[in-house]
Every structure is written in structure tokens, then in C-alpha cells.
Amino acid sequence: MKNFISVHDAHDINALVHKALAYKADPLRDKALGANKRIGLIFLNPSMRTRLSTQIAAANLGMEAIVFNVGQEGWTFEFEDEAIMSGNTVEHVKDAAPILGRYFDVLGIRTFPSLQNKADDYSELYIKQFIKYAGVPVVSLESATLHPLQSLTDIITITETFKEHRRPKIVLTWAPHVKALPQCVANSFAQWINAWGHADFVITHPEDYELDPAFTKGAAITHDQDYALRDADFVYVKNWSTYADYGRIYCNDPEWMLTTEKLLNTNHAKVMHCLPVRRNVELSDEVLDSFNSIVTQQASNRTWAAQAVLSELLANVKK
Amino acid sequence: MKNFISVHDAHDINALVHKALAYKADPLRDKALGANKRIGLIFLNPSMRTRLSTQIAAANLGMEAIVFNVGQEGWTFEFEDEAIMSGNTVEHVKDAAPILGRYFDVLGIRTFPSLQNKADDYSELYIKQFIKYAGVPVVSLESATLHPLQSLTDIITITETFKEHRRPKIVLTWAPHVKALPQCVANSFAQWINAWGHADFVITHPEDYELDPAFTKGAAITHDQDYALRDADFVYVKNWSTYADYGRIYCNDPEWMLTTEKLLNTNHAKVMHCLPVRRNVELSDEVLDSFNSIVTQQASNRTWAAQAVLSELLANVKK
Amino acid sequence: MKNFISVHDAHDINALVHKALAYKADPLRDKALGANKRIGLIFLNPSMRTRLSTQIAAANLGMEAIVFNVGQEGWTFEFEDEAIMSGNTVEHVKDAAPILGRYFDVLGIRTFPSLQNKADDYSELYIKQFIKYAGVPVVSLESATLHPLQSLTDIITITETFKEHRRPKIVLTWAPHVKALPQCVANSFAQWINAWGHADFVITHPEDYELDPAFTKGAAITHDQDYALRDADFVYVKNWSTYADYGRIYCNDPEWMLTTEKLLNTNHAKVMHCLPVRRNVELSDEVLDSFNSIVTQQASNRTWAAQAVLSELLANVKK
Numbered sequence: 027m028k029n030f031i032s033v034h035d036a037h038d039i040n041a042l043v044h045k046a047l048a049y050k051a052d053p054l055r056d057k058a059l060g061a062n063k064r065i066g067l068i069f070l071n072p073s074m075r076t077r078l079s080t081q082i083a084a085a086n087l088g089m090e091a092i093v094f095n096v097g098q099e100g101w102t103f104e105f106e107d108e109a110i111m112s113g114n115t116v117e118h119v120k121d122a123a124p125i126l127g128r129y130f131d132v133l134g135i136r137t138f139p140s141l142q143n144k145a146d147d148y149s150e151l152y153i154k155q156f157i158k159y160a161g162v163p164v165v166s167l168e169s170a171t172l173h174p175l176q177s178l179t180d181i182i183t184i185t186e187t188f189k190e191h192r193r194p195k196i197v198l199t200w201a202p203h204v205k206a207l208p209q210c211v212a213n214s215f216a217q218w219i220n221a222w223g224h225a226d227f228v229i230t231h232p233e234d235y236e237l238d239p240a241f242t243k244g245a246a247i248t249h250d251q252d253y254a255l256r257d258a259d260f261v262y263v264k265n266w267s268t269y270a271d272y273g274r275i276y277c278n279d280p281e282w283m284l285t286t287e288k289l290l291n292t293n294h295a296k297v298m299h300c301l302p303v304r305r306n307v308e309l310s311d312e313v314l315d316s317f318n319s320i321v322t323q324q325a326s327n328r329t330w331a332a333q334a335v336l337s338e339l340l341a342n343v344k345k
Numbered sequence: 346m347k348n349f350i351s352v353h354d355a356h357d358i359n360a361l362v363h364k365a366l367a368y369k370a371d372p373l374r375d376k377a378l379g380a381n382k383r384i385g386l387i388f389l390n391p392s393m394r395t396r397l398s399t400q401i402a403a404a405n406l407g408m409e410a411i412v413f414n415v416g417q418e419g420w421t422f423e424f425e426d427e428a429i430m431s432g433n434t435v436e437h438v439k440d441a442a443p444i445l446g447r448y449f450d451v452l453g454i455r456t457f458p459s460l461q462n463k464a465d466d467y468s469e470l471y472i473k474q475f476i477k478y479a480g481v482p483v484v485s486l487e488s489a490t491l492h493p494l495q496s497l498t499d500i501i502t503i504t505e506t507f508k509e510h511r512r513p514k515i516v517l518t519w520a521p522h523v524k525a526l527p528q529c530v531a532n533s534f535a536q537w538i539n540a541w542g543h544a545d546f547v548i549t550h551p552e553d554y555e556l557d558p559a560f561t562k563g564a565a566i567t568h569d570q571d572y573a574l575r576d577a578d579f580v581y582v583k584n585w586s587t588y589a590d591y592g593r594i595y596c597n598d599p600e601w602m603l604t605t606e607k608l609l610n611t612n613h614a615k616v617m618h619c620l621p622v623r624r625n626v627e628l629s630d631e632v633l634d635s636f637n638s639i640v641t642q643q644a645s646n647r648t649w650a651a652q653a654v655l656s657e658l659l660a661n662v663k664k
Numbered sequence: 665m666k667n668f669i670s671v672h673d674a675h676d677i678n679a680l681v682h683k684a685l686a687y688k689a690d691p692l693r694d695k696a697l698g699a700n701k702r703i704g705l706i707f708l709n710p711s712m713r714t715r716l717s718t719q720i721a722a723a724n725l726g727m728e729a730i731v732f733n734v735g736q737e738g739w740t741f742e743f744e745d746e747a748i749m750s751g752n753t754v755e756h757v758k759d760a761a762p763i764l765g766r767y768f769d770v771l772g773i774r775t776f777p778s779l780q781n782k783a784d785d786y787s788e789l790y791i792k793q794f795i796k797y798a799g800v801p802v803v804s805l806e807s808a809t810l811h812p813l814q815s816l817t818d819i820i821t822i823t824e825t826f827k828e829h830r831r832p833k834i835v836l837t838w839a840p841h842v843k844a845l846p847q848c849v850a851n852s853f854a855q856w857i858n859a860w861g862h863a864d865f866v867i868t869h870p871e872d873y874e875l876d877p878a879f880t881k882g883a884a885i886t887h888d889q890d891y892a893l894r895d896a897d898f899v900y901v902k903n904w905s906t907y908a909d910y911g912r913i914y915c916n917d918p919e920w921m922l923t924t925e926k927l928l929n930t931n932h933a934k935v936m937h938c939l940p941v942r943r944n945v946e947l948s949d950e951v952l953d954s955f956n957s958i959v960t961q962q963a964s965n966r967t968w969a970a971q972a973v974l975s976e977l978l979a980n981v982k983k
Contacts, residue, residue, distance in 0.1 A: 095417070098417050099736070112942065116940050120953070128964035303437075304430040306427070314440070417736050621760075622756075625746070
């Protein structure tokens with residue numbers, strides 16, 4: 027694995043899942059793998075689970091992790107080629123990335139979309155510029171349009187939870203929120219579940235909330251949440267802002283909040299969410315505090331997903 | 346020790362003090378105790394001494410410490426049960442704490458009071474919610490009403506300083522300040538000295554600055570600072586805002602600042618302060634720069650207090 | 665080496681350079697030197713390269729490095745003696761530094777100038793107060809007027825790049841910028857190159873941008889950039905604000921930006937910059953992206969400079 031920014035970097039999803047589960051069973055089994063190797067965790071945006079789980083994953087592999095919060099500890103980067111830097115950006119990624127690539131053996135980058143300009147965000151300029159100039163493996167800690175460590179975690183969690191000899195029915199359902207959020211988690215979940223191919227996959231959302239077909243292709247898509255939820259084994263709840271007319275909130279209809287009543291319709295579905303979750307806005311207390319919810323298990327699996335990915339990337343690190 | 350949030354978690358104060366002094370004599374004596382264990386140091390408010398000393402204490406025990414500044418690096422937590430999270434809080438402690446409890450073997454939490462609502466602050470909702478939901482031992486890095494690591498440090502410092510075969514006279518004196526400060530350090534010092542029971546303990550402050558009797562019960566209380574200071578062996582200087590009419594500054598009388606002249610009245614008293622201290626407001630330069638001041642020794646003992654507490658908590662960590 | 669705040673702390677610059685290059689060849693050659701030693705990296709101002717390279721240098725020596733961002737994680741320090749602290753400063757360096765000196769074996773301090781008051785900045789009050797009160801070796805991570813780790817890096821980079829048996833011609837040229845910047849890097853580079861004595865050294869800048877002669881004495885100084893660049897082997901590009909009429913921007917003349925055309929005049933000069941650099945303001949893309957630019961090599965040498973200095977300071981650390 028050269029970098030890890032989308033499902034295309036995972037040559038065998040199930041092998042990666044099983045590697046992660048092996049780390050869950052024995053976190054220190056590869057304690058020597060990362061000896062004298064360093065990962066720089068570069069945050070252009072805030073993070074809790076991703077940062078902590080990746081730090082812990084690195085430590086489990088014997089790597090040193092150094093966190094750098096660009097906004098608080100440093101200054102604003104420039105990403106546009108040929109920019110005349112007379113404004114507020116202080117350092118060009120062309121200059122910063124090669125140096126970070128000298129200091130670190132692996133780089134993790136978190137960078138959110140602006141939600142102002144679809145073409146810019148969907149070009150993934152920021153993380154691609156890091157990859158272009160760093161010269162070391164780059165792992166996405168969530169980028170403008172995707173969150174692959176989250177999606178790998180999600181499949182790990184589904185795999186360890188679902189033990190029947192049939193394809194699970196997995197539903198990704200839009201949920202209300204008070205802010206315009208990126209499409210990353212939804213895009214990435216769709217991309218991974220489609221690529222995985224071991225599930226019946228349905229996406230449901232209000233009209234006008236269609237995601238980029240590049241990620242959803244292969245899933246059944248419906249605006250009828252009740253219909254979608256029928257017999258579901260897993261319900262993944264997530265808000266996202268509009269994709270077509272980019273970055274807007276049209277419908278913030280509380281009717282879309284997942285409730286216990288709606289779950290009656292499912293096959294005792296397990297409820298997933300990447301967190302943080304707005305309680306009683308996206309998901310009711312009742313659902314989150316029920317046995318249906320596996321959000322804590324899901325979030326704790328972030329460590330093993332990161333550890334599996336880092337162990338793959340380490341194989342590509344120069345001595 | 347299951348958690349460490351007040352004196353009630355210290356079954357034998359003197360044993361804890363002597364454990365701390367043993368670490369001071371030989372910091373690395375238990376270097377293997379925390380191997381492959383992690384502590385998450387979660388700061389909802391700023392910290393210097395507490396953060397650094399706890400990080401060092403953990404390292405001395407071979408534990409990995411990871412600092413997370415919630416405000417700068419993450420987002421605002423919600424603590425109220427059943428909140429409809431359509432406002433500014435991004436994640437409920439019910440969701441964050443269990444995950445932190447999966448990532449870490451021990452959690453340290455710093456959370457200041459609002460000083461707006463006494464009932465809320467004195468319920469210690471924030472740290473209690475962490476304890477309720479984290480599922481791992483929690484150590485207070487200062488909470489809304491108490492600062493037990495500071496108070497343990499204070500008794501360590503008194504113990505190593507006072508070598509006479511009698512009870513020392515210890516005075517806690519209110520000092521002027523420019524801001525409304527929490528009552529934590531004063532409450533906690535009173536609680537610990539009272540529970541310790543090896544001193545004659547006097548608290549002195551202006552009228553209207555009475556502390557919660559739940560903590561001060563057992564101490565002599567007077568509004569006459571001169572009288573209180575007479576023959577004192579230790580003078581602990583600290584500002585706090587009002588408790589009864591909550592969180593106010595009534596009296597900011599410079600007369601209450603401790604000076605060298607006032608110390609003449611004492612038994613060559615040692616002067617203590619938890620720091621940070623406003624020089625020439627709370628305490629004169631003359632006092633702080635004199636041989637009477639033991640504030641640096643006191644602050645440096647923070648490491649050993651934290652190390653003693655962490656070593657006790659580690660005994661309760663699941664394998 | 666007792667502290668490292670200027671060239672005067674380097675008794676033998678070439679020995680230090682060769683020590684750094686030995687670390688570059690074998691980073692872990694002194695892995696045991698810093699065992700059970702801790703460095704506190706205290707940032708009163710932001711940093712990327714200095715922070716990361718020093719953290720890595722410490723780790724290479726087996727030391728533990730703890731970063732503390734005073735502004736974000738703590739509170740504002742007071743540096744004036746006898747201050748009545750009724751304003752915005754929360755803790756006096758007289759109280760903070762001795763405690764940091766108890767917690768850490770070595771302290772690194774970054775503190776920028778105000779650019780408001782020349783006498784204050786040039787007295788180097790802040791870092792000198794840390795040295796006075798900390799009681800442990802202090803390394804400058806850039807102070808009000810100097811940046812010695814950068815200058816050592818610069819000489820390391822020149823040494824490993826220039827292999828001819830003659831003195832290189834080194835030109836320090838002022839460059840345009842959009843903000844008033846400190847004189848630190850320029851002062852320090854001049855101080856080190858002059859003390860080193862192995863180069864023909866020319867400084868060129870617009871009228872009114874004269875640096876403090878205390879640092880430049882020994883260099884040829886001219887306002888004619890073209891004349892200065894003639895036959896240069898190294899061109900160090902840097903903006904600084906005025907020194908005489910302190911902290912101003914008089915001339916922001918784009919004509920001073922270094923371009924490929926100007927380099928034709930040189931002896932295939934290598935181009936250096938401490939970074940961050942404002943592209944197409946200080947230096948053209950064309951120059952920075954050319955083979956002439958050695959800025960990445962230069963920045964990556966920061967690690968080895970820091971490692972050489974820390975190894976010298978460790979010799980002075982009390983057991």
C-alpha cells in the first residue's frame with residue numbers, strides 16, 4: 027500500500043479487515059514493526075477519534091507519532107500552484123510537504139472541504155498536493171470528500187457483528203443536522219460498501235440530497251426511508267449537505283431522525299454512526315442508549331483500522 | 346483506588362504522602378508498573394503544572410500519556426442528559442466518554458466551574474458524567490469544586506518541610522485578585538487538611554467569603570487575618586470568589602495581600618500557593634522572593650503526587 | 665555548552681557542524697545519551713520546523729520531549745520585574761521558569777519580538793529571564809533578535825554543499841514581504857557567518873534597512889543587489905523590517921524579489937531561505953522550483969543542528 031486515501035488503495039478489503047481484527051485480539055503483536063519510524067499527524071481541522079486512535083495505533087506498532095495542529099500551532103498553508111502569496115497564506119504546500127516528508131516516514135493529513143466550491147473540494151487538491159510533494163506514504167485522516175479509515179472501521183464492525191451465512195442488508199440513511207456538513211463519511215461508506223460487495227446496500231435521503239454517483243453507483247437509492255429500513259440488518263445514520271447545488275441545507279426535517287419506532291420495521295438492526303452525533307437531532311437518545319446501538323464498538327475499532335493501514339504503509343517506507 | 350476526585354478516594358493520606366516521597370527519592374522505582382498502559386489527559390480548560398507534572402508522572406511509571414485539549418483540538422461537549430443538541434455543543438459525554446474509556450486505561454479530566462450556577466457547579470456534573478460513562482479510572486486534574494492532586498501535593502510539601510514533634514499551625518488566607526476565581530483549591534485544601542487531622546487549621550477571609558461548610562467543617566474560621574496568622578507554621582495564600590452569593594468579587598481589598606510585615610507575626614511561617622500567582626496583588630514580591638516561600642518546592646511536588654495517585658489507579662486497571 | 669542562545673555559545677562552530685553531519689549519517693548513534701532526560705519545548709509563538717525538528721532530535725538522543733504552547737494551552741506570562749500583576753498577565757516568569765526547570769532537564773524557548781519597542785526586544789528580556797530563573801540549560805528556538813539553531817543549520821548546509829578549496833561568496837539579500845517581520849534570522853545569519861570566518865560575506869538591502877552593526881560587523885554591505893550577487897556561491901534570501909526606525913516597512917519594492925534572471929549573474933548560486941517563504945513575493949516559483957534552491961535540504965538539516973546542540977547541552981545536565 028503506497029498511500030491510503032480511498033478504497034482504491036485497499037487491494038483486498040477482507041484481508042485488511044482480518045488484519046485489523048487480529049490487532050484487536052492482540053494489539054502488540056507487531057510491536058517491533060515500526061521501530062525507529064515516525065508518523066506526523068497533520069491536522070488542518072479538528073479531530074478526536076481519528077487523532078487518538080491513530081496515535082494509539084502507531085504506538086502499538088512501536089512507531090512514534092507526533093501531532094501537529096496546523097491552525098493552532100502553525101500557520102495557514104497555500105495549495106494553489108503559482109499563487110502570489112501576498113494574502114493570508116504563509117507557507118505553500120510545495121515547501122512544507124517535502125520537509126514534512128524528510129522529518130517523517132509516514133504522514134497523516136486531515137483536511138476538510140470548504141463546502142463553497144464543489145470542483146475544488148472534489149478535486150481533493152489539498153491531500154493530493156501533500157502526496158505529490160511529500161515523497162512518503164500519506165494516510166488520509168479524512169479529506170475533502172472521503173474518510174477511508176472510518177469506512178474500513180465500519181466494515182470491520184459489520185464483519186465482527188454479523189455472523190449469519192447470508193448477505194446483510196445495510197442502509198445508509200440521511201439524518202437532520204443544524205449545520206452544513208461534508209459528504210465525506212457518506213461518500214466513503216458508499217464507496218467501500220459497494221467495493222466490498224458483500225451486502226445488499228440501500229441509501230435513503232430526502233430529495234435533493236443525492237450524493238456523487240461516482241461513490242454511490244451500485245447501491246439502491248430511495249427517498250422513502252420507511253421502505254429502505256425494512257428488514258435492514260445495519261442502519262448507518264449520517265447527515266450530509268447537498269451535493270448537486272453544493273453545500274446547502276434544504277431539508278432539515280426532524281421526521282428523518284432515526285427513532286426506536288422506525289427500527290421496529292428492521293431486522294433488529296444494529297445502528298451505526300461515525301460520531302460525533304447530535305443527540306435528539308440526528309438520532310434519539312432512545313436509539314443511542316439501546317442495545318441496537320453499536321457506535322461505541324464502532325469508534326473503538328478505529329484503532330484497529332488505523333493499525334492495519336499503518337502496518338501496510340510501513341512495508342513501503344524506505345529504510 | 347477506583348477514581349481520584351476528592352479526599353474520599355484516599356483511604357490513607359499518610360501512606361499516599363509517603364509513596365509520593367519515595368517516588369521523589371527515586372522517580373523510576375516503578376518504571377515497569379505502567380508498561381503498555383495509556384492515560385488520556387483531557388483538558389476542557391487550560392493547565393500548565395497539572396498537565397506537565399501528570400505527563401511526567403505517567404512517563405516515570407512507564408505509561409504513555411496523550412494530551413487532548415478539547416477546546417482547541419476538538420469541539421464542545423454536552424453534559425446535560427436528554428439535551429436536544431441543536432445548539433453549540435457537538436458531542437455528548439455519553440458518547441465521548443465510553444470511547445475515551447476504550448482508547449485509554451486511565452482518564453484525567455480537567456474541567457472548571459462556570460461560576461454562573463452554584464447548583465450545577467457543585468453537583469460536579471461534568472467529571473461525574475465522565476466517571477459514569479468512561480468505565481475506566483478517572484483522575485481529577487481539577488474539577489468544578491475540588492483540586493485533589495494539588496491538595497495531596499500540599500500535604501506532601503508540609504510533611505517534608507515540618508520536622509517538629511508537634512502539630513503545625515496551618516492558615517489558609519484569602520488574598521485579593523482581579524478576577525472571579527473558583528473555590529476549588531481552597532475547598533480542596535480545607536477538605537484534605539481536615540481529613541488529614543495532623544494540624545491546627547485556621548481559615549481567614551473577609552466577610553461574605555465563607556466557603557461551603559461541607560469542606561471547611563473542622564477548621565477555625567475568622568475574619569481577622571492578623572489574629573489568624575499568629576504563630577502560624579504554614580500560610581497558604583489563595584483567592585476565591587464568593588460561595589453564598591455565588592461567583593462574585595465583593596472585596597478586593599489590597600489590605601488582604603500577604604506581606605513580609607504580616608509574616609513577622611507568624612512562627613517563621615512557610616508560605617504556600619498553588620500558582621499561578623498574581624505578584625503584588627495576591628502576594629508581594631518580597632514574600633515570594635524570600636526564604637519563607639516554598640512555592641517552587643510545592644509545585645515541583647506535583648509530579649510525585651500525580652505519580653503516587655497513578656500508581657494506585659493502575660492497580661485497578663483491567664488487563 | 666551551558667545554554668544556546670547565540671553564536672557565543674558555540675565554542676567551535678566547525679566542530680558543531682561536523683557533529684551534526686555525523687548525526688545526519690547515523691541519527692541513532694547517541695540513542696542512549698538522553699535516556700531518562702526530558703526537554704520542555706515552550707512556545708510563546710507558533711513554529712513548525714523548529715518544533716518538529718527539535719522533537720525529533722530529542723527522540724534520536726533518547727530524550728523525551730514535551731511540547732507546551734503557552735498561548736493556546738496555558739496563559740500569558742509576565743516578564744517585567746516588580747510588575748503589579750493586575751492586568752492580563754497571569755503568571756510571572758520568576759514563578760514559572762523555576763518550576764519548568766524542576767520538571768525538565770533542558771528547556772527550549774521560542775519567543776518573538778513585539779517589534780514595538782527596540783530596546784525591549786534587543787534586551788532579549790524574555791529568554792534571559794528564563795535563563796536566569798530556570799536553573800537548567802536553555803536552548804533558543806528563536807528569540808526576539810536571533811535564531812541560532814537556524815544559523816547553525818545554514819552553515820551545516822553550506823558546508824555539505826560547497827566542496828571547492830576556496831572561500832565561498834555568500835550573499836544575504838533582503839526580499840519583499842507583506843508583513844513587518846523580525847530581524848532575527850538575518851541578524852543571526854550575519855552573526856554566525858562573521859564568526860565562522862570561512863566566507864566572503866556580503867549583505868544587500870534597500871536603504872533604511874540597515875541591521876544592527878553588532879551582528880553585521882565584518883560583512884560588506886551594499887544597497888546594490890546586482891553588484892552584491894555577482895559571482896555569489898550562496899544567496900540567502902530573507903525579509904526583515906527596519907531596525908533603526910524600528911519595526912517598519914518602508915520599501916516593499918517587488919524589484920528586490922530574487923528571480924532566475926538575477927541568478928544568471930551569480931556563480932550558479934545555491935539559494936537558501938529559512939522558510940516559511942511567501943512564493944512570488946520573496947522568491948519566484950521559478951527559483952524555488954529550480955535546482956538552485958536548496959531550501960528543503962536546509963530545512964531538513966534543522967534536525968541535525970538541534971541534535972548536535974542538544975547533545976552538547978546534555979553534557980551540562982545534572983544527574
